[in-house]
Amino acid sequence: MKLIGLAWGLLSIYGSLLSFDRFTSPAVAQCVQADISVQYNISGSQEPTERTNDVDFQNTGACHGNVSVTTGVQGNVGGNGRVRQNRIVRHRIENGNGNNSYSDHSIVQIKSNPAIDVYNAADNLKY
Secondary structure: OHHHHHHHHHHHHHHHHHHHHHHOOOOOOOOEEEEEEEEEEEEOOOOOOEEEEEEEEEEOOOOOOOEEEEEEEEEEEOOOOOOEEEEEEEEEEOOOOOOOOOOOOOOEEEEEOOEEEEEOHHHHOOO
């Protein structure tokens, strides 16, 4: 439960950072693509978790003032066998109005994916 709280905490911090821009007045706002996720395993397995987190950001380069965020949580609690977690994200921003006047502004891309392994000896108790 603490890990889910951590994930929500990270999302809250990120949201606060995004809302900070209303206190500044940039001439042109950039676009932001963000992927915020957490993958965790709490078990009696002594082998490291096999993980993939494939995030593919795509954009046309002609974007201003937009934010697109994907989030995800993958978790395993219990057991003592091998754990595999695979995540694939395709994230695309396109300019829909044909206005390329903002194409010289870069798109900010943020990836945050903590991977957490916690060994829990209690999962290996024999009763």
